[in-house]
Amino acid sequence: MHETIMTSPSRRSLLKAGLAGGFVLAFHMPLRAENEPNQPPNNPAGQFAPNAFIRIDHAGKTTFVMPQVEMGQGVYTALPMILADELDADFSQVALEHAPPNDKLYGNPIFGIQATGNSNSIRAFWKPLRIAGATARAMLVQAAASQWQVDPASCTAANGIVTHAATGRTASYGDLADAAAGLPAPTDPPLKDPKDFTLIGKPLKRLDTPNKTDGKVIYAIDTIVPDMKIATLAQSPVFGGKVAHVDDSAAKTVPGVRKVVVLDDLVAVVGDHMYAAKKGLDALVITWDNGPNTQLTSNDIWNDLRAASRKDGAIAKSVGDVDKGLTQGDRYDGEYELPFLAHATMEPMNCTVRLTPGACEIWTGTQVMTRVQATAAKAAGVPIDKVTVHNHLLGGGFGRRLEADMVDSAVRIAKEIDAPVKVIWTREEDIQHDIYRPVYRDTISASLQNGKIVAWKYKVSGSSVMARWFPPGFQNGVDIDAVDSAVDMPYDIPNRQVAYVRAEPAAVPTGFWRGVGPNNNVFATECFMDELARKANMDPVEFRRTMLGNNPRLKAALDLVAEKSGWGQPLPPRAGRGVSVQPSFASFIATVVEAEVDSNGEVHLRRVTSAVDTGIAVNPDTIMAQLEGGLIFGLTAALWGEVTIDKGRVLQSNFNDYRMLRIDEVPNIEVHVIKSSEDPGGIGETGATAGPPALRNAIYAATGVTLRRLPIDRAALAVNRA
Amino acid sequence: MTKLNINGESHEVEAPNDMPLLWVLRDLLGLTGTKFGCGIAQCGACTVHIDGKPVRSCLLAVGSIDNRAITTIEGIGATETGAKVQKAWLDLEVIQCGYCQSGQIMSAAALLAANSNPDDADIDAAMAGNICRCGTYVRIRAAIKRAAAEA
Numbered sequence: 001m002h003e004t005i006m007t008s009p010s011r012r013s014l015l016k017a018g019l020a021g022g023f024v025l026a027f028h029m030p031l032r033a034e035n036e037p038n039q040p041p042n043n044p045a046g047q048f049a050p051n052a053f054i055r056i057d058h059a060g061k062t063t064f065v066m067p068q069v070e071m072g073q074g075v076y077t078a079l080p081m082i083l084a085d086e087l088d089a090d091f092s093q094v095a096l097e098h099a100p101p102n103d104k105l106y107g108n109p110i111f112g113i114q115a116t117g118n119s120n121s122i123r124a125f126w127k128p129l130r131i132a133g134a135t136a137r138a139m140l141v142q143a144a145a146s147q148w149q150v151d152p153a154s155c156t157a158a159n160g161i162v163t164h165a166a167t168g169r170t171a172s173y174g175d176l177a178d179a180a181a182g183l184p185a186p187t188d189p190p191l192k193d194p195k196d197f198t199l200i201g202k203p204l205k206r207l208d209t210p211n212k213t214d215g216k217v218i219y220a221i222d223t224i225v226p227d228m229k230i231a232t233l234a235q236s237p238v239f240g241g242k243v244a245h246v247d248d249s250a251a252k253t254v255p256g257v258r259k260v261v262v263l264d265d266l267v268a269v270v271g272d273h274m275y276a277a278k279k280g281l282d283a284l285v286i287t288w289d290n291g292p293n294t295q296l297t298s299n300d301i302w303n304d305l306r307a308a309s310r311k312d313g314a315i316a317k318s319v320g321d322v323d324k325g326l327t328q329g330d331r332y333d334g335e336y337e338l339p340f341l342a343h344a345t346m347e348p349m350n351c352t353v354r355l356t357p358g359a360c361e362i363w364t365g366t367q368v369m370t371r372v373q374a375t376a377a378k379a380a381g382v383p384i385d386k387v388t389v390h391n392h393l394l395g396g397g398f399g400r401r402l403e404a405d406m407v408d409s410a411v412r413i414a415k416e417i418d419a420p421v422k423v424i425w426t427r428e429e430d431i432q433h434d435i436y437r438p439v440y441r442d443t444i445s446a447s448l449q450n451g452k453i454v455a456w457k458y459k460v461s462g463s464s465v466m467a468r469w470f471p472p473g474f475q476n477g478v479d480i481d482a483v484d485s486a487v488d489m490p491y492d493i494p495n496r497q498v499a500y501v502r503a504e505p506a507a508v509p510t511g512f513w514r515g516v517g518p519n520n521n522v523f524a525t526e527c528f529m530d531e532l533a534r535k536a537n538m539d540p541v542e543f544r545r546t547m548l549g550n551n552p553r554l555k556a557a558l559d560l561v562a563e564k565s566g567w568g569q570p571l572p573p574r575a576g577r578g579v580s581v582q583p584s585f586a587s588f589i590a591t592v593v594e595a596e597v598d599s600n601g602e603v604h605l606r607r608v609t610s611a612v613d614t615g616i617a618v619n620p621d622t623i624m625a626q627l628e629g630g631l632i633f634g635l636t637a638a639l640w641g642e643v644t645i646d647k648g649r650v651l652q653s654n655f656n657d658y659r660m661l662r663i664d665e666v667p668n669i670e671v672h673v674i675k676s677s678e679d680p681g682g683i684g685e686t687g688a689t690a691g692p693p694a695l696r697n698a699i700y701a702a703t704g705v706t707l708r709r710l711p712i713d714r715a716a717l718a719v720n721r722a
Numbered sequence: 723m724t725k726l727n728i729n730g731e732s733h734e735v736e737a738p739n740d741m742p743l744l745w746v747l748r749d750l751l752g753l754t755g756t757k758f759g760c761g762i763a764q765c766g767a768c769t770v771h772i773d774g775k776p777v778r779s780c781l782l783a784v785g786s787i788d789n790r791a792i793t794t795i796e797g798i799g800a801t802e803t804g805a806k807v808q809k810a811w812l813d814l815e816v817i818q819c820g821y822c823q824s825g826q827i828m829s830a831a832a833l834l835a836a837n838s839n840p841d842d843a844d845i846d847a848a849m850a851g852n853i854c855r856c857g858t859y860v861r862i863r864a865a866i867k868r869a870a871a872e873a
Binding site for chain 1: 738741742745748749750752753754755756757758759760761762764765767794795796798799808811812815817818819820821822823824827845846847849850851852853854855856857858859860861862863
């Protein structure tokens with residue numbers, strides 16, 4: 001922990017004097033992971049440190065070590081709330097630290113590695129952190145009781161103070177730290193009854209936001225280390241291409257350019273500042289050996305995927321007899337297709353590297369601490385334990401920072417120069433060298449009898465991100481992420497089958513993107529549900545309700561959103577409401593989007609309403625914020641998101657041609673949080689998944705046009721289309 | 723040497739005239755609160771004020787500024803409007819990842835300085851140049867109204 005608040009002039013003097021990069025502290029929280037202690041963080045000298053997450057010093061300062069990373073989703077408030085509630089700590093005195101890389105101490109219990117993703121930070125750490133807090137509390141209470149020679153059960157704890165009411169004695173956690181450190185940890189400390197929570201369930205203010213209003217927060221891209229140079233890079237515009245030749249004569253005349261680094265797969269220009277680096281890069285004449293993909297187009301990739309989707313898939317789920325069920329009643333078929341997407345985090349990819357003999361130090365913002373450490377070690381050619389990773393608050397993650405490619409290239413560039421270097425990607429590199437959300441194709445067949453679905457045969461075709469990123473998640477031909485929210489779709493259907501065809505797109509790297517597998521499956525499922533409702537001549541909400549008998553939480557969310565959204569009330573011509581429901585990430589969410597389609601086919605959002613049962617809402621305001629933002633993230637993709645390929649290159653390059661929703665396109669969004677005593681569900685990705693099908697169904701209601709691909713095809717919606 | 727007036731302080735920097743103010747602030751002066759987002763004035767993350775008006779610093783040549791007053795996120799809290807905007811941002815918990823928020827706050831402060839009671843259309847017009855990937859727009863709209871009401 002560092003108490004110094006370093007203001008901007010100090011940072012300037014740092015630059016001038018070349019002194020060690022300072023620290024910034026916001027609201028009891030270090031924003032820069034400098035000077036990680038060398039000793040294991042779970043056992044620092046002179047502190048009560050009963051586990052890897054909690055340290056209490058003699059002054060009573062309570063430090064929580066955060067195993068998951070903060071990228072806007074609010075875990076740097078919610079996780080401390082869980083710890084502090086069971087610990088009965090004084091929440092206003094809590095300090096936070098980023099965990100160092102250590103899978104053993106800080107691995108996500110669901111993944112087994114230190115990874116933040118899949119909307120599971122709260123789900124994964126709910127129990128472990130409650131136990132960690134309760135353990136520490138029990139030891140502190142025991143320490144006080146021993147000193148006072150009273151029964152620990154006769155003591156209470158609150159706000160970092162143990163009290164023995166009968167004798168009026170009190171002791172602070174700081175005073176008790178030494179004594180508690182000498183006690184054995186209880187194996188099974190009692191956890192609070194939820195009715196006794198003092199913090200959990202309250203809309204507390206976030207711990208990470210105050211310094212995000214005044215420029216003091218330090219993201220990885222803001223790293224300053226002594227004598228640092230700044231570099232920017234160009235990778236082959238054609239997937240898989242290599243550098244053939246570089247003419248750097250013009251670049252070297254750019255003032256401030258220090259070096260041109262030419263590697264097998266990239267070229268970087270190193271300068272005194274980003275302007276020199278960028279201008280130098282623009283002045284290079286690079287000849288690429290484009291390799292085998294120069295003819296690749298989006299059409300090729302779609303044709304390959306469509307062909308693959310006609311194969312039999314690996315069976316991921318089977319209930320009843322789906323083929324027999326399909327012969328009963330009226331049969332309908334649908335195919336849905338989703339495009340490649342870029343993540344476009346607002347903070348472009350970056351990594352700062354300092355190499356010293358036998359060691360490597362990196363500053364970055366990552367969702368995978370230990371993976372970037374291993375990647376840096378390999379690239380630098382040093383042992384893993386010689387790599388120090390300084391993680392930061394992330395300027396957006398969305399899955400992009402589950403990858404380590406930006407660390408690998410930065411270290412390889414750093415090896416070519418004699419100074420620390422901050423490598424910053426331009427936005428163009430970021431969009432054109434992303435690890436993209438895969439293209440997916442879903443084929444569904446269903447039969448309908450008396451307003452109910454008798455059989456549902458569902459097949460997902462697409463890339464297996466798991467097979468590359470987390471091989472245990474790809475078994476017997478099934479990618480568990482790719483079928484997530486398909487195998488557990490919420491409706492009561494007696495005959496059901498889900499299959500998966502692994503189909504890797506040529507040349508294009510694929511990765512996780514906010515909403516992951518459910519993004520695809522909720523879209524296809526909920527779109528087809530609306531089409532079936534229309535075939536059954538039923539209202540889409542009522543049609544779903546009749547088949548949600550086994551999902552009371554989702555049914556309740558659907559009923560609430562119908563009421564709050566004004567479902568069924570009259571709308572102007574070419575305006576419609578669309579609904580979607582989802583059980584994804586262990587949260588039960590129903591969403592209604594109201595949209596209007598003008599005569600040119602342009603879609604205008606009018607209103608969005610969601611109802612969510614996410615179990616115990618650790619911080620209800622964060623739940624609302626995540627849904628508001630997630631819905632916009634998903635609606636952005638539905639309305640605009642598509643990465644296309646021609647001649648082996650990505651055609652989009654920046655926000656001018658890879659469009660984001662802007663404030664003037666966003667309507668009011670209402671989120672209703674349903675009170676629940678179930679264990680918490682995930683929330684960070686749920687809005688991204690909920691928005692697109694509800695929008696598509698609103699357009700279906702407004703126009704009658706059956707869209708089965710994203711992004712929305714305006715031409716198909718225009719009144720007088722050619 | 724180029725003389726600049728930033729947040730009420732005089733600075734001298736050695737920079738080519740065509741160097742964008744963004745990189746002067748970040749890489750020469752260590753004022754990293756102003757963010758790089760796109761480099762082509764599409765996202766607004768780099769918004770600063772020049773004589774109180776919002777400007778995208780990623781395309782603003784440092785040699786064109788002369789002695790006009792530059793205000794950055796590090797200095798906006800010293801203005802009455804800026805402080806109100808910052809407070810409203812926290813009161814309504816606008817921020818998620820926060821990377822775009824320097825620019826959002828600078829655009830909002832400029833709007834409120836010029837129009838003390840903006841309606842939705844005014845807000846949309848003034849803020850449409852600022853992209854937020856986390857999708858905090860609904861709260862931005864509410865926070866601008868909150869800050870206006872504090873006036």
